Amino acid sequence: METRVLEYFLKVAQLGNVSKAARQLHVTQPNLSRQIQKLEKDLNVQLFERQSRLMVLTSAGKIFQERAKQIIDLSVKAQRDVLQENDLRGEIAIGCVESKIVQLLSQAIVNFQEIAPNVKFSLYDADCDDIREKIDNGLLDLGFLLAPVEAAKYEQLKLGMKDYWGIVVPDNSSWAQKKGLSLTELADLPLIVPRRTIVKEEIVSWLNHELNIVGSQNLLSNTLPLVMAGWGYAMCSAGSFVERPAAGLTFVPIQPAKEIDHLLIWRKNFVMTPAVKAFVKSIKEIDCM
CATH class of the missing domain: 3.40.190.290 (D-Maltodextrin-Binding Protein; domain 2)
Known part of the structure:
Protein backbone atom coordinates (compact mmCIF):
# COMPACT_ATOMS: atom_id res chain seq x y z
CA MET A 1 0.00 0.00 0.00
CA GLU A 2 1.56 3.26 -1.15
CA THR A 3 1.79 6.19 1.22
CA ARG A 4 0.50 8.33 -1.65
CA VAL A 5 -2.83 6.49 -1.52
CA LEU A 6 -2.98 6.96 2.26
CA GLU A 7 -2.43 10.69 1.77
CA TYR A 8 -5.29 10.71 -0.74
CA PHE A 9 -7.54 8.93 1.75
CA LEU A 10 -6.63 11.30 4.58
CA LYS A 11 -7.31 14.38 2.47
CA VAL A 12 -10.78 13.09 1.47
CA ALA A 13 -11.48 12.22 5.11
CA GLN A 14 -10.41 15.70 6.19
CA LEU A 15 -12.47 17.61 3.62
CA GLY A 16 -15.38 15.19 3.24
CA ASN A 17 -15.55 15.93 -0.47
CA VAL A 18 -13.73 14.30 -3.40
CA SER A 19 -13.79 17.38 -5.63
CA LYS A 20 -12.23 19.64 -2.98
CA ALA A 21 -9.65 16.98 -2.12
CA ALA A 22 -8.74 16.48 -5.78
CA ARG A 23 -8.12 20.21 -6.23
CA GLN A 24 -5.84 20.37 -3.19
CA LEU A 25 -3.99 17.20 -4.21
CA HIS A 26 -3.66 18.39 -7.84
CA VAL A 27 -5.18 15.20 -9.26
CA THR A 28 -8.34 14.65 -11.27
CA GLN A 29 -11.57 13.82 -9.47
CA PRO A 30 -12.15 10.54 -11.39
CA ASN A 31 -8.62 9.36 -10.59
CA LEU A 32 -9.04 10.18 -6.90
CA SER A 33 -12.41 8.38 -6.77
CA ARG A 34 -10.84 5.29 -8.38
CA GLN A 35 -7.99 5.31 -5.85
CA ILE A 36 -10.44 5.45 -2.92
CA GLN A 37 -12.58 2.66 -4.42
CA LYS A 38 -9.49 0.50 -5.02
CA LEU A 39 -8.35 1.10 -1.44
CA GLU A 40 -11.72 -0.07 -0.12
CA LYS A 41 -11.58 -3.12 -2.38
CA ASP A 42 -8.03 -4.00 -1.26
CA LEU A 43 -9.05 -3.67 2.40
CA ASN A 44 -12.38 -5.41 1.77
CA VAL A 45 -14.16 -2.80 3.89
CA GLN A 46 -16.22 0.33 3.28
CA LEU A 47 -14.34 3.39 4.49
CA PHE A 48 -16.85 6.06 3.49
CA GLU A 49 -20.58 6.49 3.38
CA ARG A 50 -21.55 8.45 0.26
CA GLN A 51 -24.13 11.10 1.21
CA SER A 52 -24.99 13.33 -1.76
CA ARG A 53 -21.73 15.25 -2.25
CA LEU A 54 -20.35 14.32 1.18
CA MET A 55 -17.92 11.52 2.05
CA VAL A 56 -18.51 10.53 5.68
CA LEU A 57 -16.17 8.09 7.43
CA THR A 58 -17.67 4.80 8.57
CA SER A 59 -16.60 3.37 11.94
CA ALA A 60 -14.03 1.26 10.07
CA GLY A 61 -12.94 4.38 8.20
CA LYS A 62 -12.30 6.24 11.46
CA ILE A 63 -10.09 3.39 12.70
CA PHE A 64 -8.21 3.31 9.39
CA GLN A 65 -7.79 7.11 9.55
CA GLU A 66 -5.88 6.82 12.84
CA ARG A 67 -3.67 4.03 11.47
CA ALA A 68 -3.04 5.90 8.23
CA LYS A 69 -1.92 8.98 10.16
CA GLN A 70 0.52 6.84 12.14
CA ILE A 71 1.94 5.28 8.96
CA ILE A 72 2.44 8.68 7.35
CA ASP A 73 4.07 10.04 10.52
CA LEU A 74 6.40 7.03 10.66
CA SER A 75 7.29 7.44 6.99
CA VAL A 76 8.19 11.09 7.50
CA LYS A 77 10.17 10.26 10.63
CA ALA A 78 12.06 7.47 8.82
CA GLN A 79 13.12 9.90 6.10
CA ARG A 80 14.35 12.38 8.71
CA ASP A 81 16.23 9.65 10.58
CA VAL A 82 18.05 8.52 7.42
CA LEU A 83 19.21 12.08 6.83
CA GLN A 84 20.76 12.03 10.33
CA GLU A 85 22.86 8.93 9.63
CA ASN A 86 26.13 10.75 9.10
CA ASP A 87 25.48 14.09 10.71
CA LEU A 88 23.86 15.78 13.69
CA ARG A 89 20.72 16.96 11.91
CA GLY A 90 17.08 16.03 11.57
CA GLU A 91 14.53 15.91 14.37
CA ILE A 92 14.38 14.36 17.85
CA ALA A 93 10.87 13.53 19.07
CA ILE A 94 10.52 13.68 22.85
CA GLY A 95 7.61 13.00 25.19
CA CYS A 96 7.63 14.65 28.61
CA VAL A 97 5.27 14.47 31.58
CA GLU A 98 4.12 17.49 33.56
CA SER A 99 6.94 17.72 36.08
CA LYS A 100 9.95 19.73 37.19
CA ILE A 101 11.99 17.49 34.82
CA VAL A 102 11.05 19.99 32.10
CA GLN A 103 13.71 22.26 33.65
CA LEU A 104 16.42 19.70 32.87
CA LEU A 105 14.96 19.04 29.42
CA SER A 106 14.87 22.76 28.58
CA GLN A 107 18.48 23.23 29.62
CA ALA A 108 19.52 20.16 27.63
CA ILE A 109 17.80 21.40 24.44
CA VAL A 110 19.32 24.89 24.72
CA ASN A 111 22.81 23.45 25.31
CA PHE A 112 22.46 20.91 22.52
CA GLN A 113 21.40 23.53 19.98
CA GLU A 114 24.74 25.24 20.47
CA ILE A 115 26.65 22.18 19.25
CA ALA A 116 24.00 20.86 16.86
CA PRO A 117 22.10 23.82 15.36
CA ASN A 118 20.68 21.68 12.55
CA VAL A 119 18.77 19.40 14.94
CA LYS A 120 15.12 20.25 15.52
CA PHE A 121 12.99 19.08 18.44
CA SER A 122 9.39 17.87 18.49
CA LEU A 123 7.93 17.95 22.01
CA TYR A 124 4.86 16.03 23.15
CA ASP A 125 3.20 16.68 26.54
CA ALA A 126 1.21 13.77 27.97
CA ASP A 127 1.09 11.29 30.82
CA CYS A 128 3.36 8.25 31.07
CA ASP A 129 0.97 5.83 29.35
CA ASP A 130 0.46 8.04 26.30
CA ILE A 131 4.19 8.64 25.96
CA ARG A 132 5.00 4.94 26.27
CA GLU A 133 2.44 4.10 23.59
CA LYS A 134 4.01 6.55 21.15
CA ILE A 135 7.48 5.20 21.94
CA ASP A 136 6.19 1.65 21.32
CA ASN A 137 4.78 2.78 17.94
CA GLY A 138 8.02 4.49 16.95
CA LEU A 139 6.54 7.99 16.99
CA LEU A 140 8.75 9.23 19.84
CA ASP A 141 12.48 8.67 20.30
CA LEU A 142 12.68 9.40 24.02
CA GLY A 143 10.38 9.78 27.00
CA PHE A 144 10.85 11.67 30.27
CA LEU A 145 8.60 9.93 32.79
CA LEU A 146 7.77 9.77 36.48
CA ALA A 147 8.33 6.47 38.29
CA PRO A 148 6.90 3.93 38.73
CA VAL A 149 6.90 2.69 35.13
CA GLU A 150 6.37 -0.78 33.66
CA ALA A 151 9.81 -0.51 32.12
CA ALA A 152 10.76 -4.11 31.23
CA LYS A 153 10.75 -3.44 27.48
CA TYR A 154 12.61 -0.14 27.71
CA GLU A 155 16.14 1.03 28.21
CA GLN A 156 16.04 3.50 31.03
CA LEU A 157 18.24 6.08 32.67
CA LYS A 158 17.39 7.06 36.25
CA LEU A 159 17.80 10.81 36.56
CA GLY A 160 18.97 12.60 39.69
CA MET A 161 16.19 15.19 39.73
CA LYS A 162 13.37 14.13 42.08
CA ILE A 260 9.22 10.42 42.90
CA ASP A 261 12.10 9.42 40.64
CA HIS A 262 12.39 10.60 37.04
CA LEU A 263 13.33 8.24 34.21
CA LEU A 264 14.53 8.77 30.67
CA ILE A 265 13.40 5.80 28.55
CA TRP A 266 13.67 4.55 24.97
CA ARG A 267 12.82 1.26 23.24
CA LYS A 268 15.13 -1.71 23.70
CA ASN A 269 16.92 -2.68 20.48
CA PHE A 270 16.10 0.79 19.14
CA VAL A 271 18.77 1.92 16.67
CA MET A 272 19.42 5.49 17.71
CA THR A 273 20.39 8.10 15.17
CA PRO A 274 23.64 9.99 15.88
CA ALA A 275 21.60 13.00 16.98
CA VAL A 276 19.55 11.01 19.52
CA LYS A 277 22.71 9.31 20.85
CA ALA A 278 24.44 12.65 21.27
CA PHE A 279 21.40 14.16 22.98
CA VAL A 280 21.13 11.29 25.49
CA LYS A 281 24.82 11.77 26.24
CA SER A 282 24.23 15.47 26.88
CA ILE A 283 21.35 14.61 29.25
CA LYS A 284 23.70 12.35 31.25
CA GLU A 285 26.30 15.13 31.48
CA ILE A 286 23.78 17.69 32.75
CA ASP A 287 22.25 15.21 35.19
CA CYS A 288 25.64 14.52 36.75
CA MET A 289 26.42 18.21 37.31
Whole structure:
Protein backbone atom coordinates (compact mmCIF):
# COMPACT_ATOMS: atom_id res chain seq x y z
CA MET A 1 0.00 0.00 0.00
CA GLU A 2 1.56 3.26 -1.15
CA THR A 3 1.79 6.19 1.22
CA ARG A 4 0.50 8.33 -1.65
CA VAL A 5 -2.83 6.49 -1.52
CA LEU A 6 -2.98 6.96 2.26
CA GLU A 7 -2.43 10.69 1.77
CA TYR A 8 -5.29 10.71 -0.74
CA PHE A 9 -7.54 8.93 1.75
CA LEU A 10 -6.63 11.30 4.58
CA LYS A 11 -7.31 14.38 2.47
CA VAL A 12 -10.78 13.09 1.47
CA ALA A 13 -11.48 12.22 5.11
CA GLN A 14 -10.41 15.70 6.19
CA LEU A 15 -12.47 17.61 3.62
CA GLY A 16 -15.38 15.19 3.24
CA ASN A 17 -15.55 15.93 -0.47
CA VAL A 18 -13.73 14.30 -3.40
CA SER A 19 -13.79 17.38 -5.63
CA LYS A 20 -12.23 19.64 -2.98
CA ALA A 21 -9.65 16.98 -2.12
CA ALA A 22 -8.74 16.48 -5.78
CA ARG A 23 -8.12 20.21 -6.23
CA GLN A 24 -5.84 20.37 -3.19
CA LEU A 25 -3.99 17.20 -4.21
CA HIS A 26 -3.66 18.39 -7.84
CA VAL A 27 -5.18 15.20 -9.26
CA THR A 28 -8.34 14.65 -11.27
CA GLN A 29 -11.57 13.82 -9.47
CA PRO A 30 -12.15 10.54 -11.39
CA ASN A 31 -8.62 9.36 -10.59
CA LEU A 32 -9.04 10.18 -6.90
CA SER A 33 -12.41 8.38 -6.77
CA ARG A 34 -10.84 5.29 -8.38
CA GLN A 35 -7.99 5.31 -5.85
CA ILE A 36 -10.44 5.45 -2.92
CA GLN A 37 -12.58 2.66 -4.42
CA LYS A 38 -9.49 0.50 -5.02
CA LEU A 39 -8.35 1.10 -1.44
CA GLU A 40 -11.72 -0.07 -0.12
CA LYS A 41 -11.58 -3.12 -2.38
CA ASP A 42 -8.03 -4.00 -1.26
CA LEU A 43 -9.05 -3.67 2.40
CA ASN A 44 -12.38 -5.41 1.77
CA VAL A 45 -14.16 -2.80 3.89
CA GLN A 46 -16.22 0.33 3.28
CA LEU A 47 -14.34 3.39 4.49
CA PHE A 48 -16.85 6.06 3.49
CA GLU A 49 -20.58 6.49 3.38
CA ARG A 50 -21.55 8.45 0.26
CA GLN A 51 -24.13 11.10 1.21
CA SER A 52 -24.99 13.33 -1.76
CA ARG A 53 -21.73 15.25 -2.25
CA LEU A 54 -20.35 14.32 1.18
CA MET A 55 -17.92 11.52 2.05
CA VAL A 56 -18.51 10.53 5.68
CA LEU A 57 -16.17 8.09 7.43
CA THR A 58 -17.67 4.80 8.57
CA SER A 59 -16.60 3.37 11.94
CA ALA A 60 -14.03 1.26 10.07
CA GLY A 61 -12.94 4.38 8.20
CA LYS A 62 -12.30 6.24 11.46
CA ILE A 63 -10.09 3.39 12.70
CA PHE A 64 -8.21 3.31 9.39
CA GLN A 65 -7.79 7.11 9.55
CA GLU A 66 -5.88 6.82 12.84
CA ARG A 67 -3.67 4.03 11.47
CA ALA A 68 -3.04 5.90 8.23
CA LYS A 69 -1.92 8.98 10.16
CA GLN A 70 0.52 6.84 12.14
CA ILE A 71 1.94 5.28 8.96
CA ILE A 72 2.44 8.68 7.35
CA ASP A 73 4.07 10.04 10.52
CA LEU A 74 6.40 7.03 10.66
CA SER A 75 7.29 7.44 6.99
CA VAL A 76 8.19 11.09 7.50
CA LYS A 77 10.17 10.26 10.63
CA ALA A 78 12.06 7.47 8.82
CA GLN A 79 13.12 9.90 6.10
CA ARG A 80 14.35 12.38 8.71
CA ASP A 81 16.23 9.65 10.58
CA VAL A 82 18.05 8.52 7.42
CA LEU A 83 19.21 12.08 6.83
CA GLN A 84 20.76 12.03 10.33
CA GLU A 85 22.86 8.93 9.63
CA ASN A 86 26.13 10.75 9.10
CA ASP A 87 25.48 14.09 10.71
CA LEU A 88 23.86 15.78 13.69
CA ARG A 89 20.72 16.96 11.91
CA GLY A 90 17.08 16.03 11.57
CA GLU A 91 14.53 15.91 14.37
CA ILE A 92 14.38 14.36 17.85
CA ALA A 93 10.87 13.53 19.07
CA ILE A 94 10.52 13.68 22.85
CA GLY A 95 7.61 13.00 25.19
CA CYS A 96 7.63 14.65 28.61
CA VAL A 97 5.27 14.47 31.58
CA GLU A 98 4.12 17.49 33.56
CA SER A 99 6.94 17.72 36.08
CA LYS A 100 9.95 19.73 37.19
CA ILE A 101 11.99 17.49 34.82
CA VAL A 102 11.05 19.99 32.10
CA GLN A 103 13.71 22.26 33.65
CA LEU A 104 16.42 19.70 32.87
CA LEU A 105 14.96 19.04 29.42
CA SER A 106 14.87 22.76 28.58
CA GLN A 107 18.48 23.23 29.62
CA ALA A 108 19.52 20.16 27.63
CA ILE A 109 17.80 21.40 24.44
CA VAL A 110 19.32 24.89 24.72
CA ASN A 111 22.81 23.45 25.31
CA PHE A 112 22.46 20.91 22.52
CA GLN A 113 21.40 23.53 19.98
CA GLU A 114 24.74 25.24 20.47
CA ILE A 115 26.65 22.18 19.25
CA ALA A 116 24.00 20.86 16.86
CA PRO A 117 22.10 23.82 15.36
CA ASN A 118 20.68 21.68 12.55
CA VAL A 119 18.77 19.40 14.94
CA LYS A 120 15.12 20.25 15.52
CA PHE A 121 12.99 19.08 18.44
CA SER A 122 9.39 17.87 18.49
CA LEU A 123 7.93 17.95 22.01
CA TYR A 124 4.86 16.03 23.15
CA ASP A 125 3.20 16.68 26.54
CA ALA A 126 1.21 13.77 27.97
CA ASP A 127 1.09 11.29 30.82
CA CYS A 128 3.36 8.25 31.07
CA ASP A 129 0.97 5.83 29.35
CA ASP A 130 0.46 8.04 26.30
CA ILE A 131 4.19 8.64 25.96
CA ARG A 132 5.00 4.94 26.27
CA GLU A 133 2.44 4.10 23.59
CA LYS A 134 4.01 6.55 21.15
CA ILE A 135 7.48 5.20 21.94
CA ASP A 136 6.19 1.65 21.32
CA ASN A 137 4.78 2.78 17.94
CA GLY A 138 8.02 4.49 16.95
CA LEU A 139 6.54 7.99 16.99
CA LEU A 140 8.75 9.23 19.84
CA ASP A 141 12.48 8.67 20.30
CA LEU A 142 12.68 9.40 24.02
CA GLY A 143 10.38 9.78 27.00
CA PHE A 144 10.85 11.67 30.27
CA LEU A 145 8.60 9.93 32.79
CA LEU A 146 7.77 9.77 36.48
CA ALA A 147 8.33 6.47 38.29
CA PRO A 148 6.90 3.93 38.73
CA VAL A 149 6.90 2.69 35.13
CA GLU A 150 6.37 -0.78 33.66
CA ALA A 151 9.81 -0.51 32.12
CA ALA A 152 10.76 -4.11 31.23
CA LYS A 153 10.75 -3.44 27.48
CA TYR A 154 12.61 -0.14 27.71
CA GLU A 155 16.14 1.03 28.21
CA GLN A 156 16.04 3.50 31.03
CA LEU A 157 18.24 6.08 32.67
CA LYS A 158 17.39 7.06 36.25
CA LEU A 159 17.80 10.81 36.56
CA GLY A 160 18.97 12.60 39.69
CA MET A 161 16.19 15.19 39.73
CA LYS A 162 13.37 14.13 42.08
CA ASP A 163 9.82 15.29 42.63
CA TYR A 164 7.39 14.60 45.49
CA TRP A 165 3.70 13.94 46.02
CA GLY A 166 1.08 16.24 47.46
CA ILE A 167 -2.43 17.57 46.84
CA VAL A 168 -3.79 20.76 45.30
CA VAL A 169 -6.44 22.50 47.42
CA PRO A 170 -8.33 25.83 47.21
CA ASP A 171 -6.71 28.72 49.07
CA ASN A 172 -9.82 29.07 51.24
CA SER A 173 -9.54 25.45 52.42
CA SER A 174 -8.25 24.77 55.93
CA TRP A 175 -5.71 22.41 54.35
CA ALA A 176 -4.10 25.33 52.48
CA GLN A 177 -2.74 26.68 55.77
CA LYS A 178 -0.84 23.48 56.55
CA LYS A 179 2.82 22.98 55.70
CA GLY A 180 2.25 19.28 55.11
CA LEU A 181 -0.36 16.55 55.06
CA SER A 182 0.04 13.25 56.92
CA LEU A 183 -0.97 9.91 55.40
CA THR A 184 -3.68 9.60 58.04
CA GLU A 185 -5.17 12.93 56.97
CA LEU A 186 -4.90 11.94 53.34
CA ALA A 187 -6.90 8.74 53.80
CA ASP A 188 -10.38 10.27 54.03
CA LEU A 189 -10.05 13.20 51.63
CA PRO A 190 -11.96 13.16 48.31
CA LEU A 191 -9.11 12.70 45.83
CA ILE A 192 -8.71 13.12 42.10
CA VAL A 193 -5.75 10.85 41.38
CA PRO A 194 -3.57 10.08 38.34
CA ARG A 195 -5.29 7.57 36.07
CA ARG A 196 -2.36 5.12 35.90
CA THR A 197 -3.14 1.90 37.78
CA ILE A 198 0.45 1.36 38.87
CA VAL A 199 0.48 4.83 40.52
CA LYS A 200 -2.84 4.23 42.27
CA GLU A 201 -1.52 0.93 43.63
CA GLU A 202 1.60 2.63 44.97
CA ILE A 203 -0.44 5.33 46.72
CA VAL A 204 -2.77 2.74 48.27
CA SER A 205 0.28 0.77 49.48
CA TRP A 206 1.32 3.72 51.66
CA LEU A 207 -1.92 3.49 53.63
CA ASN A 208 -2.63 -0.21 53.34
CA HIS A 209 -6.31 0.49 52.62
CA GLU A 210 -8.46 2.05 49.90
CA LEU A 211 -8.53 5.78 49.27
CA ASN A 212 -11.59 7.98 48.86
CA ILE A 213 -11.14 8.41 45.10
CA VAL A 214 -13.79 10.58 43.43
CA GLY A 215 -12.14 10.77 40.02
CA SER A 216 -8.98 10.36 37.96
CA GLN A 217 -7.07 12.45 35.45
CA ASN A 218 -4.19 12.09 33.04
CA LEU A 219 -3.05 15.75 32.99
CA LEU A 220 -3.47 18.23 35.80
CA SER A 221 -4.47 21.33 33.83
CA ASN A 222 -8.11 20.38 33.20
CA THR A 223 -8.52 19.14 36.78
CA LEU A 224 -7.66 22.40 38.52
CA PRO A 225 -11.04 24.07 37.81
CA LEU A 226 -12.73 21.05 39.41
CA VAL A 227 -10.61 21.52 42.53
CA MET A 228 -11.59 25.18 42.62
CA ALA A 229 -15.25 24.16 42.28
CA GLY A 230 -14.93 21.90 45.32
CA TRP A 231 -15.32 18.51 43.60
CA GLY A 232 -12.19 17.06 45.20
CA TYR A 233 -8.47 17.55 45.80
CA ALA A 234 -6.03 16.79 42.99
CA MET A 235 -3.17 14.47 43.88
CA CYS A 236 -0.07 15.22 41.83
CA SER A 237 3.63 15.89 41.87
CA ALA A 238 4.84 19.26 43.08
CA GLY A 239 6.49 19.90 39.73
CA SER A 240 3.32 19.40 37.72
CA PHE A 241 1.57 22.12 39.74
CA VAL A 242 4.54 24.48 39.61
CA GLU A 243 4.59 24.15 35.82
CA ARG A 244 0.89 25.08 35.65
CA PRO A 245 0.18 27.27 38.70
CA ALA A 246 -3.38 28.48 39.14
CA ALA A 247 -4.66 31.48 41.09
CA GLY A 248 -6.64 30.52 44.15
CA LEU A 249 -5.02 27.11 44.56
CA THR A 250 -2.20 25.82 46.79
CA PHE A 251 -0.02 22.72 46.69
CA VAL A 252 0.31 20.93 50.05
CA PRO A 253 3.04 18.22 50.23
CA ILE A 254 2.60 14.84 51.89
CA GLN A 255 4.78 14.41 54.98
CA PRO A 256 6.95 12.56 55.48
CA ALA A 257 7.88 13.30 51.88
CA LYS A 258 6.97 10.73 49.24
CA GLU A 259 9.64 11.23 46.60
CA ILE A 260 9.22 10.42 42.90
CA ASP A 261 12.10 9.42 40.64
CA HIS A 262 12.39 10.60 37.04
CA LEU A 263 13.33 8.24 34.21
CA LEU A 264 14.53 8.77 30.67
CA ILE A 265 13.40 5.80 28.55
CA TRP A 266 13.67 4.55 24.97
CA ARG A 267 12.82 1.26 23.24
CA LYS A 268 15.13 -1.71 23.70
CA ASN A 269 16.92 -2.68 20.48
CA PHE A 270 16.10 0.79 19.14
CA VAL A 271 18.77 1.92 16.67
CA MET A 272 19.42 5.49 17.71
CA THR A 273 20.39 8.10 15.17
CA PRO A 274 23.64 9.99 15.88
CA ALA A 275 21.60 13.00 16.98
CA VAL A 276 19.55 11.01 19.52
CA LYS A 277 22.71 9.31 20.85
CA ALA A 278 24.44 12.65 21.27
CA PHE A 279 21.40 14.16 22.98
CA VAL A 280 21.13 11.29 25.49
CA LYS A 281 24.82 11.77 26.24
CA SER A 282 24.23 15.47 26.88
CA ILE A 283 21.35 14.61 29.25
CA LYS A 284 23.70 12.35 31.25
CA GLU A 285 26.30 15.13 31.48
CA ILE A 286 23.78 17.69 32.75
CA ASP A 287 22.25 15.21 35.19
CA CYS A 288 25.64 14.52 36.75
CA MET A 289 26.42 18.21 37.31
